[in-house]
Amino acid sequence: MSTINDPYASTTDSREGPVFTVTGQDWDTIDASAVEGDHLVINMGPQHPSTHGVLRLVLEIDGETVRDARAGVGYLHTGIEKNMEYRTWTQGVTFCTRMDYVAPFSNEAAYVMAVEKLLGIEAPEKAQAMRVLLLELNRISSHLICIATGGMELGALTVMTCGFRDRELILDLFEMITGLRMNHAFFRPGGVAQDLPEGAIEQLRSTVALLKKRLPEYAALCNANPIFKGRLKGVGHLELAGCLALGLTGPVLRATGYDWDLRKKQPYWGYETYDFDVVTRDEPDAYGRFRVRLDEMWQSLRIVEQATDRLEKMDGQPVMVADKKIAWPSQLSVGADGQGNSAEHIKHIMGESMEALIHHFKIVTEGFRVPAGQAFASIEAPRGEIDCHLVSDGGTRPYRAHFRDPSFVNLQATSVMSEGGMLSDVIVAVASLDPVMGGVDR
Amino acid sequence: MTDEKGNRDARDAGTRTQDASHETRSELLRSDTTQLEVVEIREGAFGAPGTGDTSGFGGLTRPVMMPGASQRPFGGWYDEVADRLAAGPGLGDAIEKVVVDRGEITFYIRRQLLLETVTHLRNDPVLRFEFCSSVSGVHFPHETGRELHVAYHLLSMTHNRRIRLEVATPDGDPHLPSVVSIYPTADWQERETWDMFGIIFDGHPALTRVLMPDDWPGHPQRKDYPLGGIPVEYKGGTVPPPDEWRSYS
Numbered sequence: 227m228s229t230i231n232d233p234y235a236s237t238t239d240s241r242e243g244p245v246f247t248v249t250g251q252d253w254d255t256i257d258a259s260a261v262e263g264d265h266l267v268i269n270m271g272p273q274h275p276s277t278h279g280v281l282r283l284v285l286e287i288d289g290e291t292v293r294d295a296r297a298g299v300g301y302l303h304t305g306i307e308k309n310m311e312y313r314t315w316t317q318g319v320t321f322c323t324r325m326d327y328v329a330p331f332s333n334e335a336a337y338v339m340a341v342e343k344l345l346g347i348e349a350p351e352k353a354q355a356m357r358v359l360l361l362e363l364n365r366i367s368s369h370l371i372c373i374a375t376g377g378m379e380l381g382a383l384t385v386m387t388c389g390f391r392d393r394e395l396i397l398d399l400f401e402m403i404t405g406l407r408m409n410h411a412f413f414r415p416g417g418v419a420q421d422l423p424e425g426a427i428e429q430l431r432s433t434v435a436l437l438k439k440r441l442p443e444y445a446a447l448c449n450a451n452p453i454f455k456g457r458l459k460g461v462g463h464l465e466l467a468g469c470l471a472l473g474l475t476g477p478v479l480r481a482t483g484y485d486w487d488l489r490k491k492q493p494y495w496g497y498e499t500y501d502f503d504v505v506t507r508d509e510p511d512a513y514g515r516f517r518v519r520l521d522e523m524w525q526s527l528r529i530v531e532q533a534t535d536r537l538e539k540m541d542g543q544p545v546m547v548a549d550k551k552i553a554w555p556s557q558l559s560v561g562a563d564g565q566g567n568s569a570e571h572i573k574h575i576m577g578e579s580m581e582a583l584i585h586h587f588k589i590v591t592e593g594f595r596v597p598a599g600q601a602f603a604s605i606e607a608p609r610g611e612i613d614c615h616l617v618s619d620g621g622t623r624p625y626r627a628h629f630r631d632p633s634f635v636n637l638q639a640t641s642v643m644s645e646g647g648m649l650s651d652v653i654v655a656v657a658s659l660d661p662v663m664g665g666v667d668r
Numbered sequence: 669m670t671d672e673k674g675n676r677d678a679r680d681a682g683t684r685t686q687d688a689s690h691e692t693r694s695e696l697l698r699s700d701t702t703q704l705e706v707v708e709i710r711e712g713a714f715g716a717p718g719t720g721d722t723s724g725f726g727g728l729t730r731p732v733m734m735p736g737a738s739q740r741p742f743g744g745w746y747d748e749v750a751d752r753l754a755a756g757p758g759l760g761d762a763i764e765k766v767v768v769d770r771g772e773i774t775f776y777i778r779r780q781l782l783l784e785t786v787t788h789l790r791n792d793p794v795l796r797f798e799f800c801s802s803v804s805g806v807h808f809p810h811e812t813g814r815e816l817h818v819a820y821h822l823l824s825m826t827h828n829r830r831i832r833l834e835v836a837t838p839d840g841d842p843h844l845p846s847v848v849s850i851y852p853t854a855d856w857q858e859r860e861t862w863d864m865f866g867i868i869f870d871g872h873p874a875l876t877r878v879l880m881p882d883d884w885p886g887h888p889q890r891k892d893y894p895l896g897g898i899p900v901e902y903k904g905g906t907v908p909p910p911d912e913w914r915s916y917s
Contacts, residue, residue, distance in 0.1 A: 300879040308889050312910035343770050470798055470825075473853025491828055592916045599735050599769050602821055602832060604801065613802050615819060619708065620732040622916050626889075630802035630821070630857075638856050667879055 265293075270652070272301045278375065278656065279663030283640070287649055295644040295652060297637055302667035310627045314593030315341055316554065318624060320411040322614075326631060326665030327408055328371050331357075331364040332607035333665075334413035336614035336629065339494065339603035341415040344596045344618050345552065352543040353417035354495040359430075359533035360403065360412070361605075362526040366437070367396040368608035368660075369477075369519040373444060376516070376657035380457050385447055392440050395433050402429055405558070405565070416553055417546035422537060430534045434527060441527075444520055458513035462643040462655030465510055472642070473635040476610025477522065478659060480506045481514035488606035500529045512658035519660075552594050555586040593622040609633055609660055631665040708732045708810065737765040745829060746773045752795055756788035774819075774832040782835050783845040783871075789822060789831075790850055797822035797831065800851035803858055805865035807891045815839040816867050820847070820854075837867065846872040864889035 246256050270283040282298035306325055310318045322337045323330040335357060342348065349357070374389020397407040403426055404412040404419070412419050448454045464474070466482040479486055487504040489497040505521040507514045546553045555575075559568040575583040598620035604613040610632030617626040636659045643655040711729050741747050750766055753759065753775065762785050764776040777785050789797040802821040809815055814836035823830050837844055846869035847854045858869045859878040866887035869875055877884060886893055895909035 300877070300881070303879040305888065309910075312913065346770070471852045473800060473851070486825060491825075598732050600772075600774070600819075600832075601770050602772060602802075602830070604830075611801060613821065615802060615804050615821065617806050620710075626804075626806045628802070628804035628819075630804075634856065634860075635853055638853065 272298070278661050281637075281656070281661065281663055281666075283652065283656075285644075285649065285652065290649050292644050292647055292649055292652060295641045297640040299634070299637065299663070299666050302663045304668070306668045307627050307629065310624050312623060314622055315415055315596055315624065316593055318627065319414060320409075322627070322629065323409050323411050324664065325629060325668050326607070326609070326612075326633060326662045328662045329364050329368040329608045329665075330408055330410055331360045331413065332605060332612050333629070334411070335361060335605050336603050336607075336612045337616075337627070338413045338415050339605065340601045340614040340616040341596065343601035343603055344599060344616060345415065346597075347416060347547055347549065347552065349417045349495075350544045350547065351496075352421075352537065352540040353545045355533050355536050355540065356403075356418050356422065356545060357413060357495055358497065358500070359530055359537065360400070362529040362533070363396050363399060365526045365608045366523045366530075367393045367400075369523050370396075372519055372608075372657070372660040373448075373516065376654075376660075377448070377454075379653050379657050380454065382447070382454060385444065388440070388443055388447070392437060395436060399426075399429060399433055402426060414546070414554060416549070417544070419554070420558060421545050427534060427538050430530070434530055434534070437527060441520075441523055448516070449520075455513060457651075457654055458516060458658075459509075459511060461512045461647065461651045462515075462658045463511045464639060464643055468639070468642060469510075472639050474610065474639055476606070476608065476632055476636070477515050477518040478636060478639075479610065480504065481518045482510040483508040488604055488611060492604070494605060500532050502526075502528050512654050515658045550585070551589075555582075555589055595620060595622055596624075607632055609662070609665075610636060629668060631668060633659075633661040633663070633665040634668075637661045637666055735767055735769040738768040742766065742768045742773065745827070749773070749795060749829070749831065750775070752792060753785070753789065756785070756792065758784055759788060772830070772832060774834050776834050776836070779835045779837055779844050782833075783847065783850070785833065786820070786822075786847050786850050789833075795824065796826040797824045797829075799823040799825055800847070800853050800857075801830070803847075803854050803861055805861040805867055805889070807865060807889065809839075809891050811836070813838045816842055816865055818844060818861060818867060842867045843870055844868070845870055846875075848872055863887065866890065 248256065265286070265288050267284065267286050270285055272280040272282040274281075274283075280301035282301070284294075284296040284298060285292055286294035304324075306321045310321050313321065318337060318341070319334050322333045325333045338349075370389045370393045374386045374393070377383070377385025377389065400410065401407050402423060404410040406412075464472075464478070464482070466479075466484055468474075469479045469482055469484075475486065483506050485504045485506050488494075489502075490504055502525045505518050505525060507518050509517070556567040556571040558565055561569060575586050596618040598618055600615065600617045602613060602615050604611050611630070612632055613630035615626075615628040615630070616624055619625040637656075639659060640652075640656060643659070644652040647655070709729060709731050711726075740750075742750060746766075746768060750763070750773075754763055756762070759781060762777055762781040764778055767774045767776070775785075786797075786800075789795050799822070800820065801823045802819075804819050806817045806819065807815060808817060816837050816839060818835050818837070820833040820835070821830065822833065835844060842865075844867055846858055848858065848869075849871065855873070856878055858872055859875060861867050862869060862872075862875050863877040863880050864887055876882065880888065895911050897906040897909045897912075899906050
């Protein structure tokens with residue numbers, strides 16, 4: 227395709243110099259005499275297959291060398307924080323689960339932890355074990371996506387197909403336990419929405435067994451692969467001091483050799499009782515981060531196995547706090563006519579107790595009140611520290627909800643990781659940060 | 669209810685109900701403002717004023733209060749950090765008040781001394797808050813002269829401690845010193861707070877919008893930001909904006 231006759235974007239002049247539109251394979255159509263030197267400012271994205279969604283990178287390049295890199299975000303901003311101010315505390319989960327859609331449970335976890343802190347309650351033991359189980363499965367599926375898309379961007383398509391194949395196994399588990407593959411809204415203030423369904427333990431065990439067989443494939447495909455190593459080694463280098471200054475957490479921080487993991491340092495929901503190791507590596511580059519993620523999946527599998535063992539022994543225990551002023555009144559069930567409130571509950575509120583009906587109506591439409599004050603909760607998400615800052619004015623809705631999303635903060639390192647490097651390494655550097663734009667823009 | 673007014677627990681204040689016949693609004697306000705932050709006086713239970721509410725709850729009047737200032741000892745390492753912070757160079761008056769609530773400590777800092785405070789918090793080896801987790805704004809339109817708050821959540825990885833700094837600034841002069849020179853990670857987070865609340869961080873390297881489009885008018889997360897109603901096709905009606913929906917006070 228020729229750039230000269232492009233009816234939508236013909237060559238124009240700007241203050242910076244002439245503007246050209248090229249769409250790939252047609253760089254030679256640019257009139258070289260119109261360009262002074264090799265100095266170019268190019269827009270990568272927002273619609274670009276290797277920017278992990280709608281990320282816009284403004285790159286100033288000199289030949290193949292990146293002189294200046296700026297990231298532009300906000301293309302997926304949906305006002306989730308503002309929307310939450312007009313919904314009940316329970317409905318808030320439905321919103322925040324959509325932020326970082328690759329790791330939805332982490333968003334829900336940070337939010338419900340902050341609400342529970344404000345209420346001064348603690349979820350029952352079984353609910354905590356289910357949360358840990360889902361969070362760790364989610365960590366594996368999220369790291370698989372990171373490795374898969376990162377591989378795809380290098381042209382390693384086998385890594386991508388393997389990654390998505392194995393993530394599918396975990397999404398099947400999510401579907402079985404929560405009813406949905408993503409956007410679960412499963413963690414609720416006070417517990418989780420539903421008990422484990424029948425057959426979940428067996429399914430968990432068989433999936434873990436299968437994953438154990440398949441995870442070594444990534445190591446076999448990549449760890450010693452000279453092309454893979456050649457593309458990743460030394461790219462996106464950022465030492466510990468840089469990570470702390472720029473607020474980077476998660477695998478990026480642990481690849482500098484610092485064992486900072488909130489699951490160990492500030493444990494929540496019984497993480498201190500699980501046996502697992504924090505993975506670190508003294509290679510603060512894209513390759514080190516890849517290896518950290520790879521090893522973290524194995525540690526998560528260990529936690530998943532332990533959580534499964536515990537849940538097997540907790541059959542019949544409650545998954546929601548006993549306080550009826552907070553707990554959701556009904557449970558979902560699948561009947562002959564589809565999914566809905568359990569028939570027993572409907573029978574109770576419609577035929578037996580007017581008070582139960584009033585209670586159901588009040589708690590579902592009005593919600594519960596949360597004492598005034600503010601709370602802050604942090605958990606270790608697959609991408610790093612996700613924090614939720616909640617302010618309550620004593621009402622039935624959050625007065626203010628703010629999320630510190632790890633993707634948003636980590637993405638600030640784009641410039642320092644890519645400037646001075648090759649254009650092709652920008653993609654590797656961004657992929658090693660593993661940003662999810664839904665979380666960045668919220 | 670009046671007899672236990674003096675020692676009312678701050679934590680329960682938000683959910684406590686009171687009989688309006690015993691106290692007037694102004695009495696309610698006056699009695700507690702010294703120790704508690706009154707957010708609002710709420711009447712009724714269903715958002716319907718006067719005789720429109722036939723539930724019998726229409727006469728309820730209750731103040732909603734934020735947790736008030738805490739007295740020493742704060743407990744645990746809180747006292748050590750508070751002492752060390754107040755002993756910083758020129759930081760004698762930096763702390764307005766300290767609130768310990770729900771296991772978290774909040775230092776309310778005077779905005780003129782914010783930059784000196786965070787510099788000391790990061791550099792002092794006993795404090796060593798080397799990591800700034802989060803910067804976010806909160807809008808309290810009823811707090812005249814202190815409408816806009818910014819909360820800084822600092823983390824000390826060395827000592828494994830978290831604190832919150834809260835700084836208030838008037839709506840008419842929404843300026844705060846930028847902490848980017850101390851915590852480079854605050855760059856985008858301050859841009860987001862400017863974008864959403866219109867707080868100007870003086871000294872920020874490039875304070876531009878980050879989430880909303882560059883030419884967007886207004887700051888969406890302020891409480892006074894107008895929310896649009898949605899026109900309903902064919903009927904000529906509108907779905908009212910969310911702040912006009914029925915709410916339960």
